[in-house]
Amino acid sequence: MKLCTYEIATPLGPVSRIGMETPRGRILDLNAACELTVAERVGKRRAKHLADAIVPADMIGFIDNGPIAREALDHALRHLGATVDDPGLRSLSGGRMVWNRDEIRLLAPLPRPRTIRDCLAFEEHYRNALRDHPVPPVWYELPIYYKGNPNTVQGTDSEVRWPSYCAEKLDYELEFAAIIGCEGVNLSPAQAWKHIFGYTIFNDISARDIQMKEMAALLGPAKGKDMDGGNLLGPFIVTADEWDPRDDHTMEARVNGERWGGGSTKAMHHDFGRIVSYLSTGETIMPGEVIGSGTVGTGCGLEVDKYPQPGDLIELEVHGLGILRTRFVK
Numbered sequence: 531m532k533l534c535t536y537e538i539a540t541p542l543g544p545v546s547r548i549g550m551e552t553p554r555g556r557i558l559d560l561n562a563a564c565e566l567t568v569a570e571r572v573g574k575r576r577a578k579h580l581a582d583a584i585v586p587a588d589m590i591g592f593i594d595n596g597p598i599a600r601e602a603l604d605h606a607l608r609h610l611g612a613t614v615d616d617p618g619l620r621s622l623s624g625g626r627m628v629w630n631r632d633e634i635r636l637l638a639p640l641p642r643p644r645t646i647r648d649c650l651a652f653e654e655h656y657r658n659a660l661r662d663h664p665v666p667p668v669w670y671e672l673p674i675y676y677k678g679n680p681n682t683v684q685g686t687d688s689e690v691r692w693p694s695y696c697a698e699k700l701d702y703e704l705e706f707a708a709i710i711g712c713e714g715v716n717l718s719p720a721q722a723w724k725h726i727f728g729y730t731i732f733n734d735i736s737a738r739d740i741q742m743k744e745m746a747a748l749l750g751p752a753k754g755k756d757m758d759g760g761n762l763l764g765p766f767i768v769t770a771d772e773w774d775p776r777d778d779h780t781m782e783a784r785v786n787g788e789r790w791g792g793g794s795t796k797a798m799h800h801d802f803g804r805i806v807s808y809l810s811t812g813e814t815i816m817p818g819e820v821i822g823s824g825t826v827g828t829g830c831g832l833e834v835d836k837y838p839q840p841g842d843l844i845e846l847e848v849h850g851l852g853i854l855r856t857r858f859v860k
Contacts (some may be wrong), residue, residue: 532766532852533560533728535589535685537635538575546637546853547587549629550603551766554615557629560603561587563614563620567606569622577622589640589767593727596712636762638685639730640709643820646678646761648734649805651798654827656827673800673808675821678734679756686764686853690735690858692840693757697737699837700858702844704792704829706775706851708802709767715810722806725815728769731854732822733762733846738832763820765852769827772850775802779849781826785838787845788830791828795848798823 532551537544549557565581572580584602585591592599613619617703619627650656651673656665668674692700711727734755741754773779775795782792802821809815832838840860847853 531769534766535637535639537637548589552615554779558614559627561585562627563606564602565622567609593817595650629702636685636765638683639767642815642819643680643702644818646680646820647675648678648822649673650824651800652824652826653799655825658833673805678761683761684759687855689857689859690759693737695740696737698741701738701831703734703825704781704846705732705825706848707820707822707823710817712813713814713816715814717807717810719807722803726770728767729773730763731846731848731851733854734854735760762856764854768851782847784845785842791834793826
């Protein structure tokens with residue numbers, strides 16, 4: 531199942547809702563679908579109240595509700611059948627429920643995650659970034675990570691404004707991320723897999739000029755990673771029952787249509803079972819947290835020694851997850 535957060539125009543201004551990509555590539559409003567189905571069982575008067583509680587119109591709320599929300603959604607999809615692709619399908623209030631892609635704007639599927647942690651799980655990327663220095667032995671033992679700013683998230687087809695403190699080396703990073711689906715603490719790697727709700731593409735924008743200066747002080751990254759709009763997620767969350775990073779999914783980075791690098795999800799040294807288990811050691815993980823894989827080998831400009839310029843279009847594609855598009859502007 532491919533889930534999204536989308537924005538529609540209304541007389542009162544833009545409104546964001548959660549949706550699902552239909553078999554024909556349209557977007558179905560999930561809250562409205564649940565409401566329509568619930569009305570068949572309890573009547574119209576209570577349907578909206580129950581639908582808002584079970585399948586709310588925001589992604590964090592939906593993930594928080596766990597199996598109850600998923601079961602209600604599955605029931606709604608069975609009830610609606612082929613009409614999920616019908617643009618003429620109407621909600622209880624008479625509004626639209628099915629949208630063509632050009633009628634809506636996709637936001638980040640999680641517009642504001644509870645937290646962002648980004649790991650460094652691909653050995654090739656680490657070796658390329660370190661150049662002539664050996665990989666520290668501790669990297670093979672522990673899935674090292676840093677914490678990002680959840681207030682700087684945006685979705686596909688967005689612009690990243692070139693920060694004033696970055697001279698010339700503004701970079702993309704080809705990653706994907708796991709979304710936590712239920713809370714847990716002190717999880718084993720086997721248990722950890724069951725706490726993952728789904729996966730999305732992650733572009734962790736990096737100002738390399740200042741990042742290298744900051745990290746020479748043995749702390750950070752700081753402004754090298756922190757900037758408005760610098761954490762990009764999307765276009766969808768693909769649920770964990772339909773996509774597994776342990777399979778051989780290709781990853782590719784393109785700049786203005788030209789392939790600059792890529793690899794495979796299967797090349798992770800630390801898999802997400804190990805990563806989530808480590809994160810949960812002595813700390814409760816919560817639904818709606820984002821955990822980045824780190825950059826795949828050759829998945830950034832730093833590794834291939836060339837950087838996008840203002841106006842360039844960066845496309846990050848992960849097989850089964852879609853394409854995340856970003857443009858740098860100055």
